[in-house]
Amino acid sequence: xxxxxxxxxxxxxxxxxxxxxxxxxxxxxxxxxxxxxxxxxxxxxxxxxxxxxxxxxxxxxxxxxxxxxxxxxxxxxxxxxxxxxxxxxxxxxxxxxxxxxxxxxxxxxxxxxxxxxxxxxxxxxxxxxxxxxxxxxxxxxxxxxxxxxxxxxxxxxxxxxxxxxxxxxxxxxxxxxxxxxxxxxxxxxxxxxxxxxxxxxxxxxxxxxxxxxxxxxxxxxxxxxxxxxxxxxxxxxxxxxxxxxxxxxxxxxxxxxxxxxxxxxxxxxxxxxxxxxxxxxxxxxxxxxxxxxxxxxxxxxxxxxxxxxxxxxxxxxxxxxxxxxxxxxxxxxxxxxxxxxxxxxxxxxxxxxxxxxxxxxxxxxxxxxxxxxxxx
Ligand SMILES: [Ca+2]
Ligand SMILES: [Ca+2]
Numbered sequence: 001x002x003x004x005x006x007x008x009x010x011x012x013x014x015x016x017x018x019x020x021x022x023x024x025x026x027x028x029x030x031x032x033x034x035x036x037x038x039x040x041x042x043x044x045x046x047x048x049x050x051x052x053x054x055x056x057x058x059x060x061x062x063x064x065x066x067x068x069x070x071x072x073x074x075x076x077x078x079x080x081x082x083x084x085x086x087x088x089x090x091x092x093x094x095x096x097x098x099x100x101x102x103x104x105x106x107x108x109x110x111x112x113x114x115x116x117x118x119x120x121x122x123x124x125x126x127x128x129x130x131x132x133x134x135x136x137x138x139x140x141x142x143x144x145x146x147x148x149x150x151x152x153x154x155x156x157x158x159x160x161x162x163x164x165x166x167x168x169x170x171x172x173x174x175x176x177x178x179x180x181x182x183x184x185x186x187x188x189x190x191x192x193x194x195x196x197x198x199x200x201x202x203x204x205x206x207x208x209x210x211x212x213x214x215x216x217x218x219x220x221x222x223x224x225x226x227x228x229x230x231x232x233x234x235x236x237x238x239x240x241x242x243x244x245x246x247x248x249x250x251x252x253x254x255x256x257x258x259x260x261x262x263x264x265x266x267x268x269x270x271x272x273x274x275x276x277x278x279x280x281x282x283x284x285x286x287x288x289x290x291x292x293x294x295x296x297x298x299x300x301x302x303x304x305x306x307x308x309x310x311x312x313x314x315x316x317x318x319x320x321x322x323x324x325x326x327x328x329x330x331x332x333x334x335x336x337x338x339x340x341x342x343x344x345x346x347x348x349x350x351x352x353x354x355x356x357x358x359x360x361x362x363x364x365x366x367x368x369x370x371x372x373x374x375x376x
Contacts (some may be wrong), residue, residue, distance in 0.1 A: 002300055003236050009185055016196060017263070029213065030364070040174050044047065049129065053347055064357070077349075086241065092139065092140050092143045093132075093228075093368075094132035094133055094136065094140065094227050094369065095132070095133045096130035096131065096132060096133070096372055097130065097131055097132075097133050097296060098128065098129075098130050098374070099126075099128065099130070099214060099235075099238065099239060099294060100128050101125070101126035101127050101128045101129065101133060101238070102125065102126065103123055103124070103125050104123075104124055104238050104241065104245075105121050105122070105123060105124075105245055105246070106121070106122055106123075106124045106128070106234055106237050106238070106352075107119050107120060107121045107122055107232045107237075107315060107352050108121055108246070108352040108367075109121045111352070112350065113347065113348065113353065115313065116313065116353065116354050116355060117312065117313025117314065117315060117354065118349075118352045118353060118354065119315075119352075120315065120317050121180050122255060122315060122316065122317045122318070122319070122320065123271060123319045123320070124238070124319070124320050124321075124323060125319070125320065125321045125322065126234060126235060126238055126322060126375050127322055129231075129235055129371050129372065129373060129374065130371060130372040130373070131231060131235065131239045131294075131296065131369065131370075131371045131372075131373065132228070132303055132369040132370050132371070133287075133291070133295060133296055133297060134210075134286035134296075134297040134369065135210035135211075135286050135297075135298055135302060135303050135305065135367045135368065135369050135370055136210065136219075136222060136367060136368055136370065137207065137208050137209060137210060137211060137286055138193065138203045138206055138207045138209055138210075138211050139207040139208060139210070140211070140222075141193060141211040141214070141222060142186070142203075142207070144221075144222050144225050144226070147225075148225060150218075150221060150222075150225075151339070152192055152193055152213065152214060152215065152218045152362070153215040153217060153218055153360050153362060154192040154213045154214075154218075154362040155192045155193075157360075158189060158190070159187045159188055159189045159190070159251050160187070160188065160191040160192055160213040160362045160363060160364070161185050161186070161187055161188075161191075161192050161361070161362065161363040161364065162185070162186055162187075162188045162196070162197055162363070162364045163184055163185065163271075163282075163340060163363075163364050163365065164183055164184050164185065164271075165184060165271055165272075165274065166187045166196075166197045166281075166282055166364065167186065167188065167197055167198060168197065168198070168200055168201070170200060171188060171197065171198040171199070171200060172186075174189070175188070180263035183271070184270075184271040185363075186200055191213060191364070192213045192307050192362075193211050193212060193213045193214060196212050196213060196364055197364065206283070206285075208285040208286060209283040209285055209286070210283055210286060210298070210302055210303035210367035211282065212283070212303060212362075212364050212365065212366060213362040213363065213364065213366075213368055214306075214362055214366070214367060214368065215333045215359060215360050215361060215362045216230075216306050216357070216360070216361075217359060217360065218362070219306045219367075220308075220370035222264065222368075222370070223368075223370035225370070226370055228370035228371060228372040229308065229370060229371060229373075230306060230307060230308040230368065230370060230371070231307055231308060231369070231370070231371040232307060232308050232309055232322070232323065232324050232325065233307045233308075233309040233323075233325055233333045233335065233354065234320075234322070234323050235307075235371055236299075236305065236307050236335045236336075237347050237351055237352070239294060239296055239299060240292070240296075240299040240300065240335070240336065240351035241351045242292040242293035242296070243293055243294070244293065247351070248350045248351070248352075249262065249263070249298060249300060249349070249350060250262075250292035250293075250296070250299045250351060251290070251292055251293075251349065255343075257334070260287055261278035261279070261289065262290055263278075263280065263289050263298065263301030263302070263349060264278055264279075264280050264283070264284045264288065264289060264298065264301040264302040264339045265300075265301045265337070265339060265341050265342065265349055266339060266341055266342040267342070268338055268342075269342075269344070270340070270342050270344065270345050270346075277304040280339060281339075282303055282339055282364075283302055283303060283339055283365075284298075284339070286298055286302070288302075289301070290300075298336075298349070299336055299351070300336045300337055300349040300350065301336065301337055301338065301339060301341065301349050302338065302339055302367075303336075303338055303365060303366060303367035303368075304334045304336055304337060304338045304355070304365055304366045304367065305334060305335055305336050305366075305368050305369055306332060306334050306357075306366070306367075306369060307333045307334065307335055307370040308324070308325070308332075309324060309325025309326070309330065309332065309333045310325050310326040310327070310329030310330075310332060310333070311325075311326075311329050311330070311332060311333050311356035312325065312326045312329065312332040325359055330355060330358065331356035331357055331358055331359075332357060332358075332359050333354055333355075333356055334354070334356065334366065335353070335355075336348075336349065336353075336364070337349030337350075337353065338365035338367060340365050
């Protein structure tokens, strides 16, 4: 792995290098017998973009708009908070669902991807909280931007990561490099939440789809504006499980009950052939698939969702009350997988599954939803 990263370093700038190496480091293969192997040494095998897309100040458009040292979350939260009465007259925020909390079992003792820290299973207590019933949509994010003048990190950096299978030939022709080992991810100039596949794409016909290309700080800023917050990983997982114990998915253990699709995932062979048997090549309008037992939509699939927690793969088995993850870290936890996930390479559309990105990462398969406390 190290030598491949060094090789890639010679080919790519640092920003892109880190992305590729991280993508390649956690490629999962599953044999037909069901036993699992991890193909970190197989650069031709696909990854799902589950891992870090680090911006190290190289590769981004470094200029007067470049974020410097201050925490963007603080900056943007402050910005958002300086706008009085910013909630619109017509409240476009998502409906909240009250979850009663209590004890639940987080994680799993039968991890499909052990290196992600899916285990061990541990008892967690949560106080009651509200959670948005679906991912934040383009329409909602646009309302936030219209009222605050907020500029996302992808817009400031000037590019964002896009699954190349969605790019037009025109945009492909403008890519400054080819990443032979990971051609499915490309940093595309001008890609951002308004232009998910680059400058020649729009969200006009996708206002009810999840907003994409939002960094952790962007997501945090929206939630603060909405007088809400990002969920902790424990809250997100509790919401995903919907009261079921030791189940893989929000609805149970069978991926397709009665032969029906319950989430927007990838069918076919990644990355070259997406049959879109579930009806969608890329994102779907939120609430296009059945809700889980708590009335929550797209908890797995559609867009990955940021959580508030820092990333760690080590967990205590001690009982925890309202855990908030490590006190510090370099990456934030994201949950639920996306429309790009297939069991053959990214079996992360399970409630216990987890992955991480650097907080300033943004991509064409990563969004979020917010939560709220009962006394707010
Ligand atoms: Ca799909
Ligand atoms: Ca989702």
